[in-house]
Amino acid sequence: MAKKIIQYIVATILALAILGLIIINILSSSILSKEYILGKLQNQNYYEKIYQETESNFENYIHQSGLDEDVLKDIVTKEKIEKDTRIILNNIYNGMDEKIDTKEIKEKLTENINNSLNGKISSSEQKAINTFVDTICKEYETTISHTNYEKKINEALNKINKYIDLAKKAMMVIIGVTGVILVLLSIKRIYRITSKIGVAFVIDGLILILSEKYVSSNIKVDTIMLLNNGISDVLQSILNEILGNILKTGSILLALGIVLIIVYALIKSIRKIKREKDQYTPEN
Numbered sequence: 428m429a430k431k432i433i434q435y436i437v438a439t440i441l442a443l444a445i446l447g448l449i450i451i452n453i454l455s456s457s458i459l460s461k462e463y464i465l466g467k468l469q470n471q472n473y474y475e476k477i478y479q480e481t482e483s484n485f486e487n488y489i490h491q492s493g494l495d496e497d498v499l500k501d502i503v504t505k506e507k508i509e510k511d512t513r514i515i516l517n518n519i520y521n522g523m524d525e526k527i528d529t530k531e532i533k534e535k536l537t538e539n540i541n542n543s544l545n546g547k548i549s550s551s552e553q554k555a556i557n558t559f560v561d562t563i564c565k566e567y568e569t570t571i572s573h574t575n576y577e578k579k580i581n582e583a584l585n586k587i588n589k590y591i592d593l594a595k596k597a598m599m600v601i602i603g604v605t606g607v608i609l610v611l612l613s614i615k616r617i618y619r620i621t622s623k624i625g626v627a628f629v630i631d632g633l634i635l636i637l638s639e640k641y642v643s644s645n646i647k648v649d650t651i652m653l654l655n656n657g658i659s660d661v662l663q664s665i666l667n668e669i670l671g672n673i674l675k676t677g678s679i680l681l682a683l684g685i686v687l688i689i690v691y692a693l694i695k696s697i698r699k700i701k702r703e704k705d706q707y708t709p710e711n
Contacts, residue, residue: 445631485502519580520584529564532563621690635673
């Protein structure tokens, strides 16, 4: 009896370690991966949405200035937005310290304004134009970066990745040790390990499935808004994919656990029938 209790305790520890490793892998392959984020930005048409937002923000300033809207033509492209977004992500994920270059925007906008006014600009008008151009460049930087804390975010990510790496190694060691212990405890009847591992998988599967159901029922992911539509759509997609992966992984583990428990029950029944058959001595 004590041996069985120990086996189930070890199986529970194994289950928690497997669960921890699964969660770590889900996080590492999603929000903690720059490549994953870049893929999401592309899939969610992020650059087009930010381009449209940038154009809209610029037009608000144009209406206030009294300048012709044509002065905004071609000062920003979707290609530049993608390039500058990559700079921001490199700063956040790789610890770079590169600044967004607005020199090209400034030169193109100034040229467009001068052409629109036919070069007839007084010193006071030039000062106002310079202020307007600086405002547009600042607006662009704000729309693209959304934060001035890239370095702090990078430092936080580095700490998180460090702890996750340690946790991943710890989970793998625990899985290895508990697996060996289960084998040793079941060495005489090795088939019994299938029930213990099955129970571990069922526990993990239920935890993941119930967690996903709880989050989905209490948080309306598709209504989450952050900063703008572009970022909101990306965030919603990421959260939905993470929840989907949790549910899928949980379902697989639950099904696999049930199969292992059934296999154990079948083996046990077959062994029992065989044992009873061996004990039966027919009369001559």
